[in-house]
Amino acid sequence: MAEYVHGYGERENIRLEDQSGILEELIHPGTGYDEGEHVLEAGCGVGAQTVILAKRSPGTRFTAIDISEKSLKTAQARAAGKGLGTVRFECGDVTALRFPDNSFDHIFACFVLEHLADPHQALCELKRVLRPGGSLTAIEGDHGSCFWHPETAASLAVWNAFIKVQRGPGHDPNIGRRLYPLIADAGFTVQDVSPRWVYGDAGKKQILDGMVNRIIVPMVQTGRDAMLKQGLVDETTWRQGIADLERSGTLPDGTFFYTWFKAIAVKRL
């Protein structure tokens, strides 16, 4: 099993939940499934998106898989807590699925491809279990899309080090920009890829604080030990960089931009 760069800590679960709340209105509009359809959520993690999917498509049957038993337990408890009985969770590897060909009406995968060593192979496997005419929705970030003000040397150094750490195990934190060719290369017909961005400034303080201090900074902090161990930043730069990032999210002159990409594709008939 490949290593998940962000780890599986308690703080990370809170981050993933905060993130899903902020992101719901950004990435879920346009995604809805019919009654009786069977949808695979590939790489559900702690269920942050799962509960939103199930809430928005109450008559749909979901199978949510993840490679981590620990995350699945959290996801299961979360779905049970919300009384969502339409989701079945099971442990599974998106690159080697136990399901027969053409098993699902649709597939949903959010923040998964960026963490895989071979996203092309995963997409081919997902296509195999999708019925012809069924849709794939894939959502990924792009860390190279991120910028902020004030952009200090230390905050830039820490952010670039974080990208390197995440890129380390063969994964691509800048995968958003290549979702289109990646999905097309796996044989899907890509219908649309659209940026889903957030921009915060002093006039949009909730977005600014939520993005920087509840999503980005905690996410970067998951990479601290790896960055220091690999010598990508020293302890002083690390502290200054995190403090500077936090300042961008709080000062009256702070601004922040990041974009995810949402792709919708179809398996050819």
Next chain:
Amino acid sequence: MAEYVHGYGERENIRLEDQSGILEELIHPGTGYDEGEHVLEAGCGVGAQTVILAKRSPGTRFTAIDISEKSLKTAQARAAGKGLGTVRFECGDVTALRFPDNSFDHIFACFVLEHLADPHQALCELKRVLRPGGSLTAIEGDHGSCFWHPETAASLAVWNAFIKVQRGPGHDPNIGRRLYPLIADAGFTVQDVSPRWVYGDAGKKQILDGMVNRIIVPMVQTGRDAMLKQGLVDETTWRQGIADLERSGTLPDGTFFYTWFKAIAVKRL
């Protein structure tokens, strides 16, 4: 007079016209002025935005100023060619205007602040000639927002060198992200700052080709001599970088993203 980094060549005029066509639907929606109002366009250049403004607000009187007599002649000919008689052109410096206080109902400034050594001072001067309650619309790019696929070492080197060249004379090619604090610091009430982005891929070929091959590549080419002279890139990297950027705008796997920012602010009553 400060040097305009892109120069005043014929190819540059074509680029500015191509750009304004692509950008009209991106940046002009939401901007419209009433009959009888008097609007200052600060830094009209070759009139690329001027003719769009005048077309969209046919009953409004525009005064369009620029520091370059040469650009003004082009702008004047363009407006005359379109039969736009509501615009008066004159030579002027946005940092030292000849107009009395409170002369204008509104001010429009597009791609101007990024080229000034002291945008704060210019905004204070613009506020002086704006009537209380009048609006300022400012639109600026942010070169740090730009990313593409495939992102080769050469294309990245050329793009970063271009940012350095443009930053050279005290100007800020990444000014978009700080429009909010910049305008607020000049004493305006900022009503809204919004990203106005373009994203192109093989499913949006016209946007991809238009942005990369008709806007970005010609723009970067205006900085060629300065980049080579300053030793920021060598001739081989230059050629490879431009070829790689062009490839991103044409190959089936090419993608491109860039965002401008549009700010709307008001002079307090």
